[in-house]
Amino acid sequence: MTRQIKVGGVKIGGGAPVTIQSMTKTDTRDVLATVRQIKELEKAGCEIVRVAIKDFEAAAAIKAIKRKVNLPLVADIHFDYRLALRAIENGADKIRLNPGNIYKENEIKEVAGLAKKKKIPIRVGANSGSIRLTSVRGKAQDMVKPVLDYIKILERMDFYDIIVSLKASDALSTIEAYKLFSKKSNYPLHLGITAAGPASTGIVKSAIGIGALLLDGIGDTIRVSLTGDPVEEVIAAKNILQALKLRNFGPEIISCPTCGRCQVDLQGIVNKVALRITNDERRMTKNYHSKIAIMGCEVNGPGEAKEADIGIACGKGSGVIFKKGKILKRVKEKDIVKELLKEL
Numbered sequence: 001m002t003r004q005i006k007v008g009g010v011k012i013g014g015g016a017p018v019t020i021q022s023m024t025k026t027d028t029r030d031v032l033a034t035v036r037q038i039k040e041l042e043k044a045g046c047e048i049v050r051v052a053i054k055d056f057e058a059a060a061a062i063k064a065i066k067r068k069v070n071l072p073l074v075a076d077i078h079f080d081y082r083l084a085l086r087a088i089e090n091g092a093d094k095i096r097l098n099p100g101n102i103y104k105e106n107e108i109k110e111v112a113g114l115a116k117k118k119k120i121p122i123r124v125g126a127n128s129g130s131i132r133l134t135s136v137r138g139k140a141q142d143m144v145k146p147v148l149d150y151i152k153i154l155e156r157m158d159f160y161d162i163i164v165s166l167k168a169s170d171a172l173s174t175i176e177a178y179k180l181f182s183k184k185s186n187y188p189l190h191l192g193i194t195a196a197g198p199a200s201t202g203i204v205k206s207a208i209g210i211g212a213l214l215l216d217g218i219g220d221t222i223r224v225s226l227t228g229d230p231v232e233e234v235i236a237a238k239n240i241l242q243a244l245k246l247r248n249f250g251p252e253i254i255s256c257p258t259c260g261r262c263q264v265d266l267q268g269i270v271n272k273v274a275l276r277i278t279n280d281e282r283r284m285t286k287n288y289h290s291k292i293a294i295m296g297c298e299v300n301g302p303g304e305a306k307e308a309d310i311g312i313a314c315g316k317g318s319g320v321i322f323k324k325g326k327i328l329k330r331v332k333e334k335d336i337v338k339e340l341l342k343e344l
Ligand code: SF4
Pocket: 256, 257, 258, 259, 260, 261, 262, 295, 296, 297, 298, 299, 300, 301
């Protein structure tokens, strides 16, 4: 089991549930816009949020942002260790240092000294794009070795509040790096594929990389990186954790892709049910573990619908609702959404 650290009030590692992180895409100096985005992320299910600290003004903005948000705030630091010092002084709940661009021992020690005093953790966050390549070995080793050396510097300061990430932009190198590291160390791991691309490819890469590691019991917190709305990152992260049955964020919809046999607007029905479930999540807390099957015809429809808690197998302009495996009633197409939600 990994060591446990705490970011604000959120536990990472040591058997705690795998948490969801994201990062704001606003200019951190714009406090209003950053606070607005953090609130959107929190509403979507984000549990820890990171902000980019590009300069001293951004480091100072942490204080004002913290007053207005509930989520623990991580300061993302590159190039200038003094930004980390300023971010800690202003109340950051965790610091991310990049070993590829902050590597002087005296600088690392100064940051660790202040982090220790304020009792906040440091993420040693290696990215394949910024790590100093130490040899001609494979990418995974090239990332793991400098991170282990970095950790030794922190440990010499009696600093153990450490979390590690080893992100490459391809899933396979990322998996290899995390696996290699987890054999050598029990510090908790922040998983992610860096620069994974837009949602269409990024979600697939992240699901493969993060999913493969979590299936092997590796990983304590995750961030899906997408070129796009960060809320999408949180939704994708929730879906990865739910698919692996590590966390549960609400009822699961099972629906068929439709084909030429389908004689109702199944896509419309599924979208409406999905939207209502998301909006009514709190009201549906009791049904968090439910499965809802929405199937387009009688081929797979009755089977899937019967296995779900509530299901519908559609026919021509109507559908048969099943509840806990038993036929309940036949309803008209226009009433399907209403009746399904009623039964749920
Ligand atoms: S359940 Fe029916 S409509 Fe849906 S994909 Fe299968 S055959 Fe097509």
